[in-house]
Amino acid sequence: MNSLTPPIQIENLTYAYGSAEAVRDLSLTVQPGRCYGLFGRNGAGKTTTMRCLLNLLRPQRGQVCVFGLDPAKHEVEVKRSLSYVPDQVVFYPWMSIHETLDYLASFRPNWNRQIEQELLERFGLDPMQHTGNLSKGQRTQVALIAAVCPETDLLVLDEPTSGLDPIVRREFIEAVIGAYQQGVPGHRTILVSTHLISEFEGLIDEFTIMERGHAVLTLNADEARERYRKIRASFAEPVPDIDLRAALRVRREGRDLELIVNGGGAELLERLRRQNPRALSTESLTLEEIFVATLKS
């Protein structure tokens, strides 16, 4: 393994529960230092994909590699190289936060006590409290502390913020940026699955949109926002007949026109401009809007 080995490589992964295919022929690569988003609706196959990376499930077809290693054959090395915040966080309820973190630290070759302390204070957690008495938000916070302290090169987050209140969600993301990302630049890789896309928007470098177990779109985030645009035009007369086949989606309402384009926005704008609209404007779609546009078209 060298620093150029992709932290995650998935090739033609397929996994079915009985006859229900959860993941179908999925391929993606996460490069070192990137924050990679896995977007999809409930049941799109995000969690199954992550479980295959963690060797909680064995791929039925295709293969997954973590830092170049097969998680089934090199379970210890793979688990040592990553940390994971699951969608459902469960701890032994009779243990205190302090005991839980100590217990989890005992499995790790490295554990940063300073970050542990910093995050406990930041989240306002009392280390003596039993984990059985914690709220869902607090359990997720403890899970994040347990994932950041080992200072692994890969952090896997499965729907980390769903079901949490807005303040806890913000604090969670700030802790990921502040505490996890403070390692050597280019050596801290994040894979996050979510359908709460807008909160992670600024963090995501690259993403894959999944639908029914399949990747429907993989793009760089900046490039996606440049390509996907919404164009609005309104005319003095009813909307003239213009060739709009290049648009992904068209909405007409009397004299107003709203288009969503995936690339080729400049030509369409020019074509609309020649029709002398009264108003013409364009803006990029956010990742969440791109997600909706992709799944609805």
Next chain:
Amino acid sequence: MLLKINFKSGLPIYLQIVDQIKAVAASGALRPGESLPSIRPLAEELHVNRNTVAKAYSELESLGVIETLPGRGCFLKENHSALRKAVRRKLLTDEIDQAIVQAHHLQVSRDEFLKLVHERLNALDDKRRGHEESKENQKNQEVR
């Protein structure tokens, strides 16, 4: 220094940070020798990837806008362009040409365009004066 990321602008996030810090410097809100926020708090505040802020800062450094002093942070530089005058003029000419093309399409006449340029230059001067005054006042208060 208050920055704001707009995901609907279509501009890469790091470039938005670069542009806004350049604007803050031009307006006099940040002066040569003054320090920029460090990468971690800025990334946390904007909810953007730390690597993105780091990329913006290294871009600003290669443009000669800021300098990094190891262990002390990033600072706004004096007289920041290292480029020859001819090159600087060429860079600006490209930007002006684009604005002129836009003006043509938006049916803004030559006179209106020139008037607008004056207005914007004056607005920037006003901003700079505002920042000068508020800093003078701060100093006076400290003296008292």
